[in-house]
Amino acid sequence: PSTLRSSRFDVRGAMRSPGGEDHVGILALMRLTTESLTLTSTLLRAIPLMVTDLCCLYQQLKQMEKERGKGVLHGKGVLPKSRRILLGVICHLELSSEGQAGASAVLEDLFKSSVLDIANVGNVQQAQLTPATFFDICGNVFDLAAFSKNMIHSLYDFNADDSESPLNRCLSLLSHAGVAGFNAIADPNSFSREYVIEWNRLRAALFVLMRSSGMPDLPHTVTDLVKTNIVTECIAVLHQCKMGPRSGSAVFNDEVISDEVVPAGLMLQVLGEILETADTASVPMGSLTNTIRILYDSRSTVLQVVVSDCPCPIEKGSFCDPRPTIAETWFLAMNKLLKPLIAQGFFQSAGRDNDLCKALQQMLVESCVSIIILLLYPSISKTQNKRANDAGMSFDGAQTLAMMEFLHLYFSLGPSMLQLVAIELLGNVPVDLTSVQHLGTDPNLAGISIIGAGLFRAAQGGLPPWAVECIPSVYSSFFTALNRDPATFAQVFNMAIHIRLGNQNFGGVQASQLLGGKYFQSMGDKSKQTFISQATELATKNNPKGWLRLKALIKKACGGKKKDTDFKQKPAFTRWDALDRI
Numbered sequence: 006p007s008t009l010r011s012s013r014f015d016v017r018g019a020m021r022s023p024g025g026e027d028h029v030g031i032l033a034l035m036r037l038t039t040e041s042l043t044l045t046s047t048l049l050r051a052i053p054l055m056v057t058d059l060c061c062l063y064q065q066l067k068q069m070e071k072e073r074g075k076g077v078l079h080g081k082g083v084l085p086k087s088r089r090i091l092l093g094v095i096c097h098l099e100l101s102s103e104g105q106a107g108a109s110a111v112l113e114d115l116f117k118s119s120v121l122d123i124a125n126v127g128n129v130q131q132a133q134l135t136p137a138t139f140f141d142i143c144g145n146v147f148d149l150a151a152f153s154k155n156m157i158h159s160l161y162d163f164n165a166d167d168s169e170s171p172l173n174r175c176l177s178l179l180s181h182a183g184v185a186g187f188n189a190i191a192d193p194n195s196f197s198r199e200y201v202i203e204w205n206r207l208r209a210a211l212f213v214l215m216r217s218s219g220m221p222d223l224p225h226t227v228t229d230l231v232k233t234n235i236v237t238e239c240i241a242v243l244h245q246c247k248m249g250p251r252s253g254s255a256v257f258n259d260e261v262i263s264d265e266v267v268p269a270g271l272m273l274q275v276l277g278e279i280l281e282t283a284d285t286a287s288v289p290m291g292s293l294t295n296t297i298r299i300l301y302d303s304r305s306t307v308l309q310v311v312v313s314d315c316p317c318p319i320e321k322g323s324f325c326d327p328r329p330t331i332a333e334t335w336f337l338a339m340n341k342l343l344k345p346l347i348a349q350g351f352f353q354s355a356g357r358d359n360d361l362c363k364a365l366q367q368m369l370v371e372s373c374v375s376i377i378i379l380l381l382y383p384s385i386s387k388t389q390n391k392r393a394n395d396a397g398m399s400f401d402g403a404q405t406l407a408m409m410e411f412l413h414l415y416f417s418l419g420p421s422m423l424q425l426v427a428i429e430l431l432g433n434v435p436v437d438l439t440s441v442q443h444l445g446t447d448p449n450l451a452g453i454s455i456i457g458a459g460l461f462r463a464a465q466g467g468l469p470p471w472a473v474e475c476i477p478s479v480y481s482s483f484f485t486a487l488n489r490d491p492a493t494f495a496q497v498f499n500m501a502i503h504i505r506l507g508n509q510n511f512g513g514v515q516a517s518q519l520l521g522g523k524y525f526q527s528m529g530d531k532s533k534q535t536f537i538s539q540a541t542e543l544a545t546k547n548n549p550k551g552w553l554r555l556k557a558l559i560k561k562a563c564g565g566k567k568k569d570t571d572f573k574q575k576p577a578f579t580r581w582d583a584l585d586r587i
Contacts, residue, residue, distance in 0.1 A: 427452025457501025
């Protein structure tokens with residue numbers, strides 16, 4: 006596949022598909038007009054009326070598409086994706102000519118037409134959302150997403166108090182319609198399969214539109230739409246989880262919301278992409294207040310989904326678990342937030358009383374606490390069947406890569422951020438502090454030892470083998486967060502080995518059992534001291550070779566190499582580049 010522009014364009018084999026020759030022709034036109042500014046200028050000078058003619062062609066193709074009827078992929082005209090590529094070409098040529106190519110008025114009319122078609126569906130609360138309505142709205146949203154960024158941004162430039170303006174009605178309807186299908190979870194018999202599938206296409210269309218809406222921050226007028234989408238999806242996931250791991254779903258299944266069709270976490274992915282684009286352009290954090298506000302306001306619901314204790318559904322006919330993808334998109338967004346924060350020394354320079362600093366701090370702390378809690382969920386069993394009753398989602402996915410990277414980045418923020426996590430963990434994990442009193446009375450160290458115990462469980466089989474390979478980088482930054490103090494490192498290791506749960510079960514840990522896992526139960530005192538001494542010696546070196554040797558030392562202490570497990574191979578991150586053709 007080609008990587009032209011921001012979408013995937015399939016040329017190989019396209020000539021044999023419906024509209025294939027036209028699709029390849031439009032791709033050739035796109036290449037011709039976007040390859041270089043010099044070539045574009047030459048074209049505009051050589052063929053003065055080219056853009057005007059392309060506008061006429063576009064309007065004819067759209068009319069032919071309407072005449073063909075819903076979902077008809079043969080007959081006159083071209084496929085919708087081909088037509089939208091042509092629209093992008095026209096926008097590019099008009100921008101390149103600085104508005105002199107003669108297409109501005111036509112493009113404005115086309116844009117307003119799509120907005121009005123959506124706005125005229127009806128009153129938001131009373132609109133009759135049928136499969137046919139979803140199909141029409143979806144087509145218009147995909148069309149809006151094909152325009153230039155400047156024109157897309159004009160979609161959000163309206164007076165929020167004017168509820169009757171077409172732009173306001175358009176966005177209000179999209180906010181309502183974008184989450185309507187989640188009602189099928191609680192009442193599946195009231196929604197047809199066609200309804201859910203067409204609504205799911207609208208989810209994809211909204212994703213494509215929103216990812217083109219950052220300049221660099223999301224506009225204020227679209228924040229409610231994005232936040233509503235994230236929170237409603239997460240509430241739907243929690244409702245599905247409450248029905249149990251054996252429950253089926255009209256929404257979370259292989260034909261609707263799944264990695265193979267339209268994934269969960271679409272709007273979280275949008276926010277992550279905005280943060281990444283802003284970081285590449287060196288945009289200061291203070292210029293991304295809308296994006297950060299959405300993440301902050303939705304964090305509680307998202308993290309409830311992440312730490313939901315519903316076991317992973319593995320039986321045939323059970324729902325397709327959306328939690329891994331939601332966790333993946335959330336922690337990738339957090340990672341894209343952390344990288345510039347670390348580079349800018351944000352928490353050192355912003356001042357602790359700054360509202361933005363406090364919001365970022367709380368969001369990151371709660372995210373870190375969620376990962377450590379998740380590390381305590383697995384029962385450390387080798388096969389999926391034996392792990393079937395483990396609390397929480399499976400770790401056998403790309404979300405685990407994102408979480409391990411998050412730990413590495415978060416610990417790099419230093420001691421003060423580590424202490425905040427320690428305090429939160431003591432409030433969330435019911436540990437028996439008397440089990441480590443003989444090793445120290447500092448409650449912060451007891452909280453930090455919960456992190457150490459969670460990492461021990463990860464090495465014992467709580468995480469897939471490919472995820473354990475991330476341990477050197479995690480321990481390297483963990484040592485940084487301990488002020489690179491060997492004595493503190495040794496004390497935390499010692500407490501992590503000895504700390505026990507209180508008188509109630511938590512995740513995969515039974516009441517009164519060692520939090521760090523079963524292998525330390527049978528380890529003698531002398532062996533423990535040798536292990537701690539060797540680990541401290543390697544940490545003191547604080548170099549890549551030493552951290553690799555520490556990983557080997559921990560794996561040896563935690564039962565050695567895990568054989569006969571049925572974890573999958575190291576996964577790739579979810580792909581998002583084909584949703585513009587759903």
